[in-house]
Amino acid sequence: xxxxxxxxxxxxxxxxxxxxxxxxxxxxxxxxxxxxxxxxxxxxxxxxxxxxxxxxxxxxxxxxxxxxxxxxxxxxxxxxxxxxxxxxxxxxxxxxxxxxxxxxxxxxxxxxxxxxxxxxxxxxxxxxxxxxxxxxxxxxxxxxxxxxxxxxxxxxxxxxxxxxxxxxxxxxxxxxxxxxxxxxxxxxxxxxxxxxxxxxxxxxxxxxxxxxxxxxxxxxxxxxxxxxxxxxxxxxxxxxxxxxxxxxxxxxxxxxxxxxxxxxxxxxxxxxxxxxxxxxxxxxxxxxxxxxxxxxxxxxxxxxxxxx
Amino acid sequence: xxxxxxxxxxxxxxxxxxxxxxxxxxxxxxxxxxxxxxxxxxxxxxxxxxxxxxxxxxxxxxxxxxxxxxxxxxxxxxxxxxxxxxxxxxxxxxxxxx
Numbered sequence: 242x243x244x245x246x247x248x249x250x251x252x253x254x255x256x257x258x259x260x261x262x263x264x265x266x267x268x269x270x271x272x273x274x275x276x277x278x279x280x281x282x283x284x285x286x287x288x289x290x291x292x293x294x295x296x297x298x299x300x301x302x303x304x305x306x307x308x309x310x311x312x313x314x315x316x317x318x319x320x321x322x323x324x325x326x327x328x329x330x331x332x333x334x335x336x337x338x339x340x341x342x343x344x345x346x347x348x349x350x351x352x353x354x355x356x357x358x359x360x361x362x363x364x365x366x367x368x369x370x371x372x373x374x375x376x377x378x379x380x381x382x383x384x385x386x387x388x389x390x391x392x393x394x395x396x397x398x399x400x401x402x403x404x405x406x407x408x409x410x411x412x413x414x415x416x417x418x419x420x421x422x423x424x425x426x427x428x429x430x431x432x433x434x435x436x437x438x439x440x441x442x443x444x445x446x447x448x449x450x451x452x453x454x455x456x457x458x459x460x461x462x463x464x465x466x467x468x469x470x471x472x473x474x475x476x477x478x479x480x481x482x483x484x485x486x487x488x489x490x491x492x493x494x495x496x497x498x499x500x501x502x503x504x505x506x507x508x509x510x511x512x513x514x515x516x517x518x519x520x521x522x523x524x525x526x527x528x529x530x531x532x533x534x535x536x537x538x539x540x541x542x543x544x545x546x547x548x549x
Numbered sequence: 550x551x552x553x554x555x556x557x558x559x560x561x562x563x564x565x566x567x568x569x570x571x572x573x574x575x576x577x578x579x580x581x582x583x584x585x586x587x588x589x590x591x592x593x594x595x596x597x598x599x600x601x602x603x604x605x606x607x608x609x610x611x612x613x614x615x616x617x618x619x620x621x622x623x624x625x626x627x628x629x630x631x632x633x634x635x636x637x638x639x640x641x642x643x644x645x646x647x
Contacts (some may be wrong), residue, residue: 250598261607261623262574267582268627273605299574302566303557306574439602465627473628473641476603 249440254280256308263306264298268472270479271295271378271462274436275349278376278460281443282450284309286345287326291319291354294385294464295378316350316358320366320375323348327371345450346373352393353383356417367426367455374449374456377419380464388467392417395487396534397527398519400467405522415534423457424493430456432492432501437463437479441501445492452494461488469518481513486539491546498545510535579606583626585641591616593638600630600639 258279265272399405449456594616
């Protein structure tokens, strides 16, 4: 953590909208990401959440960890339901049945709900231009049901449905680039964030809330259970993902790219891969291949940021 | 206070299984999951709040004298606070067996 940010936590909102007592695993950075997102959004928020880890751990009947109106909907339609909420509230405000005020409409989903199952509905909601935010918590597999691969799982990761062994390297396909898909919808705001950089994350969410029209925020959420790392290291691995260039932090405002955090020199990708149990079968030549791919993707983003 | 799930009859459930009490997950004490607890050295603590910001369970609070302390009712003992503390004033200590 940088020195100048050490005392900044005092300035952060003190109220908790995602309370203690939720059932997330020890060291869950996704629960931390939800907590920070809610801190940034504040009280006037309606959340629709797709099925996934965060839904399961926050709302086992009869308890709920939410201090804001919250609805659980099926895997595919979080973005469709929040579109309906937004349209409905707009009408109620116009008719004077609800006092006029600024409400943040937020849909949340995991990478499975976003990249695989809810892709079409997300695309529809972005295209219709509702004033909403979609937050994707990307932990790179279906962790809730026991670590099955999703289309957001990176190349080489071992999961229960893409196990590594004598013949298989684990996941054989590359990670789906969701932020780029959102950018392709020409929406006003797209950003990537990581809870290891909390101020950056909260700033982006606030920006997304203040922009009129659909916004998409993609958050890398480290999962100690699925990534097979010690629970205390989940913040550290998020930071490594950014410092190695695996997950660059950038934002796209009206089609203009900007890097929000640029490491002075990228660390070798091995630093990020070596400690994780899901990558431990990788040989040096596999890591070289991943390094080549990461450099290529990183240069693409840098060139887009430079081309302003 | 919400009843435990096994004591609730189906007639008592609201239509759509709506929960009207906000944030009542607080009644579920996740502290019982813990095998190690964070111990803060209050003299070394610089009152920065990094541990509070990074706690996934929102289980850290500020004491009246300014230093931060974990709420052991909810702390799951993940050790993020001890790892991220910039001055290293938090140590994880194994829970004693009863």
